[in-house]
Amino acid sequence: MTVSKYLQIKNFLLQQIEQGVLPEFALVPSENELASKFSVSRMTARRALQELAEQGIVVRNQGSRSTVASIKSQSSLLEIRNIADEIADRGHQHKAQCVSLVEMQATPQVANNLGIPETSVVFQSLVIHRENGMPIQVEERFVNPIAAPQYLQQDFNSITTHDYLTEIAPLTEAEHLVEAVLPDALLQTLLAISQHQPCLRVSRRTWAKKQMVSYAVLTHPGNQYRLGGHLTFT
Amino acid sequence: MTVSKYLQIKNFLLQQIEQGVLPEFALVPSENELASKFSVSRMTARRALQELAEQGIVVRNQGSRSTVASIKSQSSLLEIRNIADEIADRGHQHKAQCVSLVEMQATPQVANNLGIPETSVVFQSLVIHRENGMPIQVEERFVNPIAAPQYLQQDFNSITTHDYLTEIAPLTEAEHLVEAVLPDALLQTLLAISQHQPCLRVSRRTWAKKQMVSYAVLTHPGNQYRLGGHLTFT
DNA sequence: AAGTGGTCTAGACCACTTG
DNA sequence: AAGTGGTCTAGACCACTTG
Numbered sequence: 052m053t054v055s056k057y058l059q060i061k062n063f064l065l066q067q068i069e070q071g072v073l074p075e076f077a078l079v080p081s082e083n084e085l086a087s088k089f090s091v092s093r094m095t096a097r098r099a100l101q102e103l104a105e106q107g108i109v110v111r112n113q114g115s116r117s118t119v120a121s122i123k124s125q126s127s128l129l130e131i132r133n134i135a136d137e138i139a140d141r142g143h144q145h146k147a148q149c150v151s152l153v154e155m156q157a158t159p160q161v162a163n164n165l166g167i168p169e170t171s172v173v174f175q176s177l178v179i180h181r182e183n184g185m186p187i188q189v190e191e192r193f194v195n196p197i198a199a200p201q202y203l204q205q206d207f208n209s210i211t212t213h214d215y216l217t218e219i220a221p222l223t224e225a226e227h228l229v230e231a232v233l234p235d236a237l238l239q240t241l242l243a244i245s246q247h248q249p250c251l252r253v254s255r256r257t258w259a260k261k262q263m264v265s266y267a268v269l270t271h272p273g274n275q276y277r278l279g280g281h282l283t284f285t
Numbered sequence: 286m287t288v289s290k291y292l293q294i295k296n297f298l299l300q301q302i303e304q305g306v307l308p309e310f311a312l313v314p315s316e317n318e319l320a321s322k323f324s325v326s327r328m329t330a331r332r333a334l335q336e337l338a339e340q341g342i343v344v345r346n347q348g349s350r351s352t353v354a355s356i357k358s359q360s361s362l363l364e365i366r367n368i369a370d371e372i373a374d375r376g377h378q379h380k381a382q383c384v385s386l387v388e389m390q391a392t393p394q395v396a397n398n399l400g401i402p403e404t405s406v407v408f409q410s411l412v413i414h415r416e417n418g419m420p421i422q423v424e425e426r427f428v429n430p431i432a433a434p435q436y437l438q439q440d441f442n443s444i445t446t447h448d449y450l451t452e453i454a455p456l457t458e459a460e461h462l463v464e465a466v467l468p469d470a471l472l473q474t475l476l477a478i479s480q481h482q483p484c485l486r487v488s489r490r491t492w493a494k495k496q497m498v499s500y501a502v503l504t505h506p507g508n509q510y511r512l513g514g515h516l517t518f519t
Numbered sequence: 520a521a522g523t524g525g526t527c528t529a530g531a532c533c534a535c536t537t538g
Numbered sequence: 539a540a541g542t543g544g545t546c547t548a549g550a551c552c553a554c555t556t557g
Contacts, residue, residue, distance in 0.1 A: 315522075315523060315524080316523080316524070317522085317523080331524080331525090334524090345523095345524065345525090346523080346524080347523070347524050347525070348522085348523055348524070349522085349523060349524085350522090350523065350524090351523090351524080
């Protein structure tokens, strides 16, 4: 499988940005420069820049040069995305660290969110996601044992919970709740932030067919993470 | 100002979909058909389809024809809702208080978000929304004077900015950014909260047809407001 | 085999910003 | 005046799904 030319250029630029060769607000090579450097037509070089612009990574300036956008992260509310893919798309390195993976008695809140009896046991995982080493999400997830009986046997340092769950049971439905919260002591430690740093929390319930699979509480430092969405009305 | 060809094609297709000529899952004209119908090169027709695909309005199927996307996946999350309607739906009383309504020089940030020259003037409104007397949203809105020339003459204590703007120019598109922030001094006063109370901020840009209409920064006390969404996958 | 979308070329003219 | 990004053309070859 050969990588298409525009993707090669895109990845080259992403790498330059990631490595700091092209810092925030730096001038990006022009379409013509990229075309000649990569022995490619201008339309192909253009496509690489265009897609980076759509992802909010570079800013196009008609009449003058494109620049590297401000670093703040952005992700789409419209898609259920794997945090690992999101980070990879930004050309950054993702690492997941599984802090705990246990079976526990469902609390009333958890049982309610998973739609199971209060007497049930559930699986619980706590994973820290890092982007280039910086903690960007603490993922606390409660899983319905009926939907994923082998959950406790997985290694969530090497596969994300999201990937594992979609593999064994494709998602058919999801529900979100987004709110701003202050971090408790545990979150302060895990995210390496102060008690007054606001956090963006996404609580997500997912279904496969009609069965509820998991309830996840995803907490992000407010200064590191944003959610974006684009809507078109007909 | 003439409208570019790919936009003409895009708008034509949007209209067909809107009017039900092309319902959910219908086959969309191929790139070649559009090219010949509009006397345009295939690359130009392609661009129209490509952008519709990026917006999730059509689905591209390599080797076979593009189709109109399922309605569910389009109208998914973060509806554009009027805060007044939302509060009314909860059976509560809504009151809006217009704090200021002025013409101002666009700051670079505002000009950028409205897609207008930095030398332009814009209209700015600042409105507090209350639910049963409790402040629940501070709405700071910047409006493109070209899109809403009579904006300054309205009474935003009795009609919401949202209602007024949708009345004079139906929304066709919106873009959101959601983040967690700490309130500045003004917000602390207006929302009656402390400096350490996290807030949920939604920045929203809206378009009517191809014209950008307004840029709104909506700030809510984190303990009073949540955003919800439900997604179904097909 | 015919049609479709995905990638790509080597040109062109334009509006815009900068020296 | 020179460089930039925005739009557009008329071709090409390919991988893929369909009859």
